[in-house]
Amino acid sequence: MKHYFFGFCAFFMLGCTTKYETPIVVHGPLEGDVSGYVIQEVDQARYIGYVKNGKPHGEGTMYLKDKMILTGSWVNGELNGSGVIISIDVDNIAVGKFVDGVQQGEGYLTANGLGYYGAVSDGLPSGIGDCYQDGSQKKCDPLNQ
Numbered sequence: 001m002k003h004y005f006f007g008f009c010a011f012f013m014l015g016c017t018t019k020y021e022t023p024i025v026v027h028g029p030l031e032g033d034v035s036g037y038v039i040q041e042v043d044q045a046r047y048i049g050y051v052k053n054g055k056p057h058g059e060g061t062m063y064l065k066d067k068m069i070l071t072g073s074w075v076n077g078e079l080n081g082s083g084v085i086i087s088i089d090v091d092n093i094a095v096g097k098f099v100d101g102v103q104q105g106e107g108y109l110t111a112n113g114l115g116y117y118g119a120v121s122d123g124l125p126s127g128i129g130d131c132y133q134d135g136s137q138k139k140c141d142p143l144n145q
Helices: 002-015
Strands: 024-027 036-042 045-052 055-064 068-075 078-087 092-099 102-111 114-121 129-133 136-140
Touching: none
Parallel strands: 024 036
Antiparallel strands: 036 045, 045 055, 055 068, 068 078, 078 092, 092 102, 102 114, 114 129, 129 136
């Protein structure tokens, strides 16, 4: 299950940058009201995607040097809409809808070897959903086990 899911995430991330435009390449903060397709590198992050008024806006992917990847739809500098967050160091993944950078609604989460698909509120499982662990699936409520 995890291998299929990683394949989906990789496909999703590559799909975010399929438009072929000449990017604005920036080393450091964006100055002024820059808008368009950019490749930006600052101290602890790299962003590839669209910006509006100097903030991620539209499809894009942010790579944080603390080994986190955020990809999807951005509005005014926050993930809003469909997105994926992968935290490589702690092996956590969140896939679904985001509101102001926080996962909300139906989605998929992994943490500590457990996969969960169901309702998500404020980035956490919310109620009974489908849980996956060690190749098996069952209904569970991960916060009330």
